[in-house]
Amino acid sequence: MRDFEPQKMKKIPFTGIRRVMEKASKLQAEGKSVIHFEVGQPDFDTPENIKEAAKRALDEGKTSYSSNYGYVEFRKAIAEKLERMNGIQADPMTEIMVTTGGEEAVAAALLSLLEKGDEVLVPDPGYIPYVSLVKLAEGVPVAVPLSAEDNYCYHVDRLEQLVTPRTKLLILCSPGNPTGTMMSREALEDLSRFCQKHDLLVLADEAYEQIIYDGNKHISMASLPGMKERTITVQSFSKTYSMCGWRIGYVAAPAELIRIMVRAHQTIVMNACAFGQFGAMEALTGPQDSLHKMLQEFDRRRQLLYQGLVDLGIPCNRPQAAFYLFPDISEFGMDSFAFAEYLLDNYGVATVPGVEFGANGENHLRISYATSYEDCAEGLRRIGQCVADLRARK
Ligand SMILES: Cc1ncc(COP(=O)(O)O)c(C=O)c1O
Incomplete structure (x- = not known):
């Protein structure tokens, strides 16, 4: 059989977010607790x-x-x-x-x-x-x-x-x-x-x-x-x-x-x-109150995570919009895929490696706070633990 895949499709990869999600699901199926910071959609129902x-x-x-x-x-x-x-x-x-x-x-x-x-x-x-x-x-x-x-x-x-x-x-x-x-x-x-x-x-x-x-x-x-x-x-x-x-x-x-x-x-x-x-x-x-409630809740999570990362000494631009943070993890000497994998495997926190968004996103993670406030707090605690362990190893 000839190779039916045209050259143009060879240049289009599967997204790494899928890889992270699949791994997170697998860990969960094995009974491990996973905090989902990788998801790119609001965790609210349609009004x-x-x-x-x-x-x-x-x-x-x-x-x-x-x-x-x-x-x-x-x-x-x-x-x-x-x-x-x-x-x-x-x-x-x-x-x-x-x-x-x-x-x-x-x-x-x-x-x-x-x-x-x-x-x-x-x-x-x-x-x-x-x-x-x-x-x-x-x-x-x-x-x-x-x-x-x-x-x-x-x-x-x-x-x-x-x-x-x-x-x-x-x-x-x-x-x-x-x-x-x-x-x-x-x-x-x-x-x-x-x-x-x-x-x-x-x-x-x-x-x-x-x-x-x-x-x-x-x-x-x-x-x-x-x-x-x-x-x-x-x-x-x-x-x-x-x-x-x-x-x-x-x-x-x-x-x-x-x-x-x-x-x-x-x-x-x-x-x-x-x-x-x-x-x-x-x-x-129609009425816009559901949007306003969602924004209030996102804002609470945004402040918790942003302040938490700052307190951990992880550089991160103050997020102004959407539901993402993009912290810089270069201090730890791992590329973003390696770091995201390490964080998921050892601490049960799923994030998206920054390099997924382009070469210039390397050394960063995308953290989405489209997950409950309690999960944001727990995810932050686990990131804190990961960072402390890595720094202690240096
Ligand atoms: C920047 C940006 N543009 C477009 C989209 C696509 O959104 P839609 O669900 O409307 O197709 C997304 C979804 O994540 C996005 O982040």
């Missing part, structure tokens, strides 16, 4: 009013294909939300497309807008699928090293060294996964000038736009002067409303870009889940 709206939609027969762009009434609700909360004016008829989660929006954009050899500036560390999707689209991912000193945000000086005439698009992920940090207005303004100067498209992945603490404010790139015409804004219901399994997200972009992206979207999925769109519409238009 009742949202579930009820989807059930009603099912009862009302919203079970067929919808428009490729999504139901018009839902797109109108999205347009209203984008204007009210993000300062983005998008025509619901031509500038919004409902997608199968934010992920499919990112995929539809990259697969349809990139030409073979187009270069894409990608954050490193950054959300894992960006690089794989650029490769799948036969583009060239160009890793932009982000540093703790810059709060893991793009710095224009560094971007200037990496941009070439082949650069077509920049991926912006603020608030950021895996770092939990976010770009300031000033940094975004600098970035917007850079993108206009080099005539780049921006894919602004705003999956965590509402999971923000300390009164910080998320600024959407598309709301800055001169940026709407070159920005593809991706948003999602997964994190904000604990709807990861629903697979509903959306993209807002200039009509001419949506016209390109919708052809990838219609070819791959046709439309997002019909009745799910009605649940998501309720999420946007």
Whole structure:
């Protein structure tokens, strides 16, 4: 038999998060206690009013294909939300497309807008699928090293060294996964000038736009002067409303870009889940108290873990958003895979090795606090024990 795997798929690995999860499950099956700091989804159920709206939609027969762009009434609700909360004016008829989660929006954009050899500036560390999707689209991912000193945000000086005439698009992920940090207005303004100067498209992945603490404010790139015409804004219901399994997200972009992206979207999925769109519409238009409660609880855990790591003397940027911390473990002289494995095997704490998010994430771990406060406290205690044991061995 010939090898049916094309070269482009050989470049796309299985994610290491899967490896960690499988190992954690195996340890648990053997009766060991495991604290789950590896999970990237809220540990809350979808709010009742949202579930009820989807059930009603099912009862009302919203079970067929919808428009490729999504139901018009839902797109109108999205347009209203984008204007009210993000300062983005998008025509619901031509500038919004409902997608199968934010992920499919990112995929539809990259697969349809990139030409073979187009270069894409990608954050490193950054959300894992960006690089794989650029490769799948036969583009060239160009890793932009982000540093703790810059709060893991793009710095224009560094971007200037990496941009070439082949650069077509920049991926912006603020608030950021895996770092939990976010770009300031000033940094975004600098970035917007850079993108206009080099005539780049921006894919602004705003999956965590509402999971923000300390009164910080998320600024959407598309709301800055001169940026709407070159920005593809991706948003999602997964994190904000604990709807990861629903697979509903959306993209807002200039009509001419949506016209390109919708052809990838219609070819791959046709439309997002019909009745799910009605649940998501309720999420946007109904009461927001579940979101506020979730944020309060995340905030408690964030403070516990951040302060705990600082007290242990482990360098870590103060997380401002999302539900991740990204501590620096270089002191211990193990690479991030070795450290994560050691921590899981010996202390029962599952985390994600930082190198999973790009070479520049090496020497870090991603810790997610999408697990109970009690588990956060216990996980912190175990990390403390691990660190004390390793330091005693030196
Ligand atoms: C930065 C980022 N973008 C997009 C996604 C995909 O989210 P969705 O569930 O909406 O596809 C995730 C999920 O973890 C994410 O972290």
